[in-house]
Amino acid sequence: MFRSIARSAAGKHLLRRGFSTESVPDRKVAVLGASGGIGQPLALLMKLNPLVSRLTLYDIANTPGVAADVSHINTRSEVVGYVGEEQLGQALEGCDVVIIPAGVPRKPGMTRDDLFNINAGIVKGLCSAIAKYCPNALVNMISNPVNSTVPIAAEVFKKAGTYDERKLFGVTTLDVVRAKTFYAGKAKVNVADVNVPVVGGHAGITILPLFSQATPKANLPEDDIKALTKRTQDGGTEVVEAKAGKGSATLSMAYAGALFADACLKGLNGVPDVVECSFVQSTVTELPYFASKVRLGKNGVEEVLGLGPLSDYEKEGLESLKPELKASIEKGIKFANQS
Numbered sequence: 494m495f496r497s498i499a500r501s502a503a504g505k506h507l508l509r510r511g512f513s514t515e516s517v518p519d520r521k522v523a524v525l526g527a528s529g530g531i532g533q534p535l536a537l538l539m540k541l542n543p544l545v546s547r548l549t550l551y552d553i554a555n556t557p558g559v560a561a562d563v564s565h566i567n568t569r570s571e572v573v574g575y576v577g578e579e580q581l582g583q584a585l586e587g588c589d590v591v592i593i594p595a596g597v598p599r600k601p602g603m604t605r606d607d608l609f610n611i612n613a614g615i616v617k618g619l620c621s622a623i624a625k626y627c628p629n630a631l632v633n634m635i636s637n638p639v640n641s642t643v644p645i646a647a648e649v650f651k652k653a654g655t656y657d658e659r660k661l662f663g664v665t666t667l668d669v670v671r672a673k674t675f676y677a678g679k680a681k682v683n684v685a686d687v688n689v690p691v692v693g694g695h696a697g698i699t700i701l702p703l704f705s706q707a708t709p710k711a712n713l714p715e716d717d718i719k720a721l722t723k724r725t726q727d728g729g730t731e732v733v734e735a736k737a738g739k740g741s742a743t744l745s746m747a748y749a750g751a752l753f754a755d756a757c758l759k760g761l762n763g764v765p766d767v768v769e770c771s772f773v774q775s776t777v778t779e780l781p782y783f784a785s786k787v788r789l790g791k792n793g794v795e796e797v798l799g800l801g802p803l804s805d806y807e808k809e810g811l812e813s814l815k816p817e818l819k820a821s822i823e824k825g826i827k828f829a830n831q832s
């Protein structure tokens with residue numbers, strides 16, 4: 494079903510961004526874990542997105558209130574809250590994009606892998622339902638450890654016979670958002686002009702920002718590049734420590750999650766040249782999943798782009814991250830297949 498919105502404020506926004514048709518398709522988006530620290534601001538940001546026609550908010554608790562609140566905002570989408578496992582199918586049915594920020598966050602002193610025992614089971618259950626109720630949806634995995642939850646999702650979909658590698662994404666956009674912010678501060682350039690690819694995975698040294706490819710060029714000294722790399726890799730921990738036991742990044746993550754979901758929707762709608770970094774099935778390295786730039790299209794990943802030229806420092810970083818990333822991927826695959 495198509496709805497003409499060209500004359501509305503939302504339509505003008507789309508046309509400004511080069512969307513070439515007068516109509517945008519209806520798109521249903523679900524947020525699973527919508528009552529949480531990320532889920533609530535992400536629900537708000539998705540309600541503001543004119544590409545969304547129906548927004549379903551699912552959690553094991555508190556979604557009626559979140560949905561009632563968000564639904565009063567006078568934007569395009571209808572909002573419905575679903576609570577409890579028996580309503581999960583309704584939340585998912587007909588979805589084009591499913592965003593998953595369900596699960597526990599870190600406390601100071603924890604690694605993302607310390608979340609595995611709880612979050613692996615949550616993700617497995619949610620992905621089984623996705624396979625059943627919306628097998629064609631693009632899945633945006635936010636729940637940590639992303640380096641393992643993406644392989645878990647893939648295995649669940651493979652077992653269900655619904656796996657399409659073009660439709661499963663680990664959301665690493667927050668690493669890119671951080672790298673851009675930190676680079677702009679150090680290089681003293683306008684942050685809105687900055688681009689920095691971030692590759693690898695989403696935990697510690699597996700996060701590899703490629704500042705040698707950052708634009709605008711700033712020719713920063715090697716020490717600055719090392720400090721920026723470390724800050725990007727430790728960005729999540731910086732927030733966890735500042736929040737002192739009250740969780741991890743939520744607002745910046747909601748922003749990053751909304752950016753990535755918007756890119757997925759644009760790709761689905763046929764907007765050309767939508768490129769974002771994401772942790773996807775990959776042949777860029779010998780590892781089966783890897784984050785790099787991907788071109789998004791009508792079926793999800795249209796092309797996984799290569800790494801481009803790396804500095805010697807980045808080449809070293811790439812080799813150092815591989816054993817940890819490989820172990821996290823294998824841990825996810827093993828979990829999904831043993832239980």
Ligand code: NAD
Pocket residue numbers: 525526527528529530531532551552553554594595596597598599608612615618619634635636637638639664665666667668695740741742743746
């Ligand atoms: P939170 O505890 O504030 O919210 C999590 C929500 O998930 C809660 O509302 C909870 O009820 C819900 N939930 C738990 N089990 C569920 C289930 N089976 N089905 C549906 N919902 C369920 O946590 P948060 O701060 O929002 O973080 C959520 C996850 O996102 C964590 O794993 C965190 O590590 C991760 N995260 C990832 C990134 C990233 O860059 N990919 C960034 C920040 C946080």
Ligand code: LMR
Pocket residue numbers: 598599605637667695728729730732733741742
């Ligand atoms: C982040 O990068 O902020 C998230 O992965 C949350 C965390 O635990 O650091």
